Amino acid sequence: MSLTFDRPSQTTVATTVEALRKDFGDRAVTSHAVREHHSHGEGMRDAGLPDVVVFPETNEEIASIVKLCNQARIPVIAFGTGTSLEGHLKALYGGVCIDLSRMNNILQVNAEDLDCRVQAGVTREQLNAEIRSTGLFFPIDPGANASLGGMSATRASGTNAVRYGTMKENILGLTVVTPDGRIIKTGTRARKSSAGYDLTRLYVGSEGTLGIITEIQLKLYGVPERISAAVCQFDELSNAVNVVITAMQLGIPMARIELLDEVQMDACIKYSKLEGFAAKPTLFMEFHGTDAYVAEQIEQMKSITADYGGSDYRFADKPEDRTKLWKARHDAYWAGMSYKPGNQAFATDSCVPISRLADCIAAAKAEIAKTSLTCMIVGHVGDGNFHVQISFNPNDAREREQAETAAAQIARIAIGMGGTCTGEHGIGIHKLDALKEEHGEAVDVMRTIKKALDPNNIMNPGKTIPMA
Amino acid sequence: MIDLWQQQIKAAAAKGEKLAIKGSGSKLFLSPTHEGAALDTRAHSGIVEYDPKELVIVVKCGTALAEVEKAMADAGQMLAFEPPHFGEGATIGGMVATGVSGPRRAYAGAVRDFVLGAKVIDGKGDHLSFGGKVMKNVAGFDVSRLLVGSFGSLGVITEVAFKCLPLPKAEATRVFEMDSATAIEAMNRWYAEADPITATTWVDGELYVRFAGAAPAVNSAVQKRGGEALANDLDWWRDWREQRHAFFANAKELHRMSCKSTAPVLDDMATAIEWGGALRWVEADEANAAKLRYQASRAGGYASVWRGGASTHASAAQSLSEPLKEIHAKLKTSFDPYNVFAPLPLGEVAR
Ligand SMILES: Cc1cc2nc3c(=O)[nH]c(=O)nc-3n(C[C@H](O)[C@H](O)[C@H](O)COP(=O)(O)OP(=O)(O)OC[C@H]3O[C@@H](n4cnc5c(N)ncnc54)[C@H](O)[C@@H]3O)c2cc1C
Numbered sequence: 001m002s003l004t005f006d007r008p009s010q011t012t013v014a015t016t017v018e019a020l021r022k023d024f025g026d027r028a029v030t031s032h033a034v035r036e037h038h039s040h041g042e043g044m045r046d047a048g049l050p051d052v053v054v055f056p057e058t059n060e061e062i063a064s065i066v067k068l069c070n071q072a073r074i075p076v077i078a079f080g081t082g083t084s085l086e087g088h089l090k091a092l093y094g095g096v097c098i099d100l101s102r103m104n105n106i107l108q109v110n111a112e113d114l115d116c117r118v119q120a121g122v123t124r125e126q127l128n129a130e131i132r133s134t135g136l137f138f139p140i141d142p143g144a145n146a147s148l149g150g151m152s153a154t155r156a157s158g159t160n161a162v163r164y165g166t167m168k169e170n171i172l173g174l175t176v177v178t179p180d181g182r183i184i185k186t187g188t189r190a191r192k193s194s195a196g197y198d199l200t201r202l203y204v205g206s207e208g209t210l211g212i213i214t215e216i217q218l219k220l221y222g223v224p225e226r227i228s229a230a231v232c233q234f235d236e237l238s239n240a241v242n243v244v245i246t247a248m249q250l251g252i253p254m255a256r257i258e259l260l261d262e263v264q265m266d267a268c269i270k271y272s273k274l275e276g277f278a279a280k281p282t283l284f285m286e287f288h289g290t291d292a293y294v295a296e297q298i299e300q301m302k303s304i305t306a307d308y309g310g311s312d313y314r315f316a317d318k319p320e321d322r323t324k325l326w327k328a329r330h331d332a333y334w335a336g337m338s339y340k341p342g343n344q345a346f347a348t349d350s351c352v353p354i355s356r357l358a359d360c361i362a363a364a365k366a367e368i369a370k371t372s373l374t375c376m377i378v379g380h381v382g383d384g385n386f387h388v389q390i391s392f393n394p395n396d397a398r399e400r401e402q403a404e405t406a407a408a409q410i411a412r413i414a415i416g417m418g419g420t421c422t423g424e425h426g427i428g429i430h431k432l433d434a435l436k437e438e439h440g441e442a443v444d445v446m447r448t449i450k451k452a453l454d455p456n457n458i459m460n461p462g463k464t465i466p467m468a
Numbered sequence: 469m470i471d472l473w474q475q476q477i478k479a480a481a482a483k484g485e486k487l488a489i490k491g492s493g494s495k496l497f498l499s500p501t502h503e504g505a506a507l508d509t510r511a512h513s514g515i516v517e518y519d520p521k522e523l524v525i526v527v528k529c530g531t532a533l534a535e536v537e538k539a540m541a542d543a544g545q546m547l548a549f550e551p552p553h554f555g556e557g558a559t560i561g562g563m564v565a566t567g568v569s570g571p572r573r574a575y576a577g578a579v580r581d582f583v584l585g586a587k588v589i590d591g592k593g594d595h596l597s598f599g600g601k602v603m604k605n606v607a608g609f610d611v612s613r614l615l616v617g618s619f620g621s622l623g624v625i626t627e628v629a630f631k632c633l634p635l636p637k638a639e640a641t642r643v644f645e646m647d648s649a650t651a652i653e654a655m656n657r658w659y660a661e662a663d664p665i666t667a668t669t670w671v672d673g674e675l676y677v678r679f680a681g682a683a684p685a686v687n688s689a690v691q692k693r694g695g696e697a698l699a700n701d702l703d704w705w706r707d708w709r710e711q712r713h714a715f716f717a718n719a720k721e722l723h724r725m726s727c728k729s730t731a732p733v734l735d736d737m738a739t740a741i742e743w744g745g746a747l748r749w750v751e752a753d754e755a756n757a758a759k760l761r762y763q764a765s766r767a768g769g770y771a772s773v774w775r776g777g778a779s780t781h782a783s784a785a786q787s788l789s790e791p792l793k794e795i796h797a798k799l800k801t802s803f804d805p806y807n808v809f810a811p812l813p814l815g816e817v818a819r
Binding site: 110112113114135136154155157161165166168169178182184185186196197198199201202204205206210222224225245248249250251253288289290292293295296297300351352353354355380383384385418419420421422423424425426427431434435438439440441442443444445446448449450452453464465 | 519520521522523524567577580581590594596597598600601602603604605606607608609610611613614616617618633634656659660661662663664681682684685687688689728729730788789791792795796798799801802803812
């Protein structure tokens with residue numbers, strides 16, 4: 001079976017846009033600038049413009065837009081904050097972009113039950129700012145200030161995943177507008193229960209191809225009594241990696257453990273004006289718990305890093321120092337972008353079994369060494385997940401091609417080691433081939449599910465699941 | 469074995485017949501209908517891959533849960549969701565298909581949170597592989613987790629990869645005499661205050677709290693909270709998990725209620741509490757079962773018969789809206805177009 005989609009006729013598009021203008025007034029926008037802004041995420045800029053961008057404010061408004069599009073067979077593409085990296089947002093067949101930024105209310109915070117319900121357009125930073133006074137926090141922190149709807153749709157994770165999990169472990173339930181414009185709720189307030197199939201897990205990570213997520217019930221966590229961040233530097237990348245492997249195997253409950261290689265560290269020092277660090281392979285770490293527990297974890301880690309020739313620790317215990325450190329880590333992408341003047345960069349996203357991490361990083365570096373390109377490595381290595389940021393000159397077709405070939409090869413290496421082509425960024429359009437390579441025939445079942453739940457293939461067509 | 473099953477499934481599909489997937493039968497009481505020739509998963513058994521350093525174990529469906537737990541314990545690791553066996557031969561396939569987790573669930577996560585990937589034979593006889601054996605994978609739809617709690621309705625789960633965690637270095641259980649309201653408040657607050665808690669149960673006027681982790685963390689929590697030390701704690705938690713505790717033995721008709729963790733207890737029905745308040749075991753007869761279900765829905769959850777009463781599935785199915793029922797049917801058809809496997813499970817599932 002294959003999926004198909006035909007670009008709707010000009011007349012159909014015009015009629016739909018007209019209908020949306022009538023219903024939404026100046027919240028249905030057709031200006032080129034706004035359409036362009038909504039035609040891509042971060043990453044490679046291969047824009048494909050939607051025909052109109054609508055800014056709904058309620059679940060019912062979204063349902064009405066989707067119904068209209070389903071009748072007219074026009075694509076619907078949800079837009080959170082536009083930080084996705086794999087071409088998720090490109091309007092391959094034009095259509096209607098639903099921008100969720102006005103759906104930005106926190107609907108409930110249930111402090112005793114450690115959960116909350118938010119509209120899809122709430123960003124992770126907004127949520128944490130608004131719940132600060134409750135002593136709770138939401139841990140998942142992709143490098144960008146993404147929307148919680150977008151994070152749900154991409155099954156995002158961040159620097160805290162080793163300890164707190166990814167989006168998939170932290171979503172209790174969803175409200176979704178289905179492709180035929182109905183509003184459904186999955187999951188319940190009761191975290192540990194649901195009737196029938198676990199639909200929440202199906203929608204989480206479906207990249208807008210099965211429905212529009214409008215509300216999310218999320219787990220929250222108590223801010224730990226003690227938070228301590230530390231930095232340790234190494235002469236050899238492999239030593240830093242081995243520290244991570246050992247820590248994971250001993251089950252030290254690190255809240256964060258992030259690796260930056262010497263090039264990435266150089267870029268971050270320059271971009272974020274970090275002082276007192278050398279451009280060497282580096283681990284950024286964070287420990288959460290009671291005073292006693294944190295002290296114990298640090299002692300254990302120190303003995304491991306000493307075994308692998310790590311430097312003394314630089315601690316960041318004060319909130320402002322910690323913020324600076326983690327901001328520098330989150331800005332690693334932008335540091336990579338601006339490392340070579342005039343260059344662009346994009347990131348691979350392999351995740352491999354932890355014992356293969358050192359091999360995989362070495363093989364990835366060897367792949368880049370075959371080219372004239374510069375690359376740097378940064379990763380949530382506690383999960384076996386790392387990114388190679390490849391810097392290239394966008395005006396040089398050969399460099400871009402080299403970069404893309406190397407990235408595809410790095411994905412293949414990871415799959416060959418029993419890993420995946422994407423640990424957190426998703427498939428979008430750029431990883432469709434890699435998905436086939438990784439999942440083989442299972443992709444047919446995914447396609448069957450897509451066809452069953454979205455028979456007219458209007459939800460973000462051409463993304464996530466290869467059409468044929 | 470896989471080949472044989474594929475042929476069996478294709479033949480059943482061609483003839484419009486049904487197959488009943490079963491392992492040891494330890495959890496059959498949770499799923500009402502089993503028609504057709506038996507497909508015994510125990511024929512496909514064994515640990516496929518286990519390198520403790522990898523923190524991943526790959527197991528065939530018919531492998532005894534006890535065998536897997538033994539292998540992991542020998543290497544100092546565990547399945548962190550502490551799965552109940554409910555019978556000697558309980559298999560890994562049954563554990564995943566029912567998705568039932570034990571006492572540690574509220575603190576470590578559920579079965580599905582530890583499933584990294586799965587292989588399944590669908591109703592057309594195709595053997596497919598979803599997810600993998602790495603900690604994070606966002607390639608395509610998350611089908612391996614959809615299989616958790618699918619009660620064999622989507623296909624034969626043939627192999628599953630799980631994330632392993634190290635066994636805690638230290639463990640101590642403390643007992644506190646408390647009424648239910650005080651216990652519910654304590655369970656929630658202590659957890660929010662980051663105590664290293666891995667299990668909580670309130671039964672017969674006593675709160676049992678298991679602290680586990682690094683020794684200093686456990687010691688300081690125990691000192692802070694007090695309570696009486698529980699001897700035989702390993703046996704106590706095993707009996708609780710396997711529902712051999714007197715509370716379960718004495719209950720004639722037992723209901724399982726999931727709700728928000730702070731919901732108050734219904735005074736007129738014998739109740740035990742676990743999972744930090746989010747799971748309640750309630751003894752209710754037919755007369756007050758309706759009231760219990762009503763209270764559960766007010767507390768944001770469900771109640772359904774667990775043992776000894778009319779089928780759980782009918783009552784929970786009513787709570788699914790029309791569009792949700794349609795989506796369920798479409799998913800079922802996507803995997804099992806010829807209806808070879810058991811019908812759609814609409815009962816409340818413990819996740
Ligand atoms: C500097 C930088 C660092 C990053 N670091 C990380 C990281 O550490 N970990 C990580 O996982 N990702 C990371 N990312 C990627 C990106 O931030 C995540 O994928 C994020 O989840 C996208 O959220 P968004 O709101 O921007 O979604 P968008 O980019 O707007 O959309 C992403 C996809 O989800 C769909 N979508 C959006 N909202 C909805 C909705 N409400 N309902 C249905 N579908 C929807 C879209 O149609 C699209 O397919 C990073 C990106 C950047 C630029």
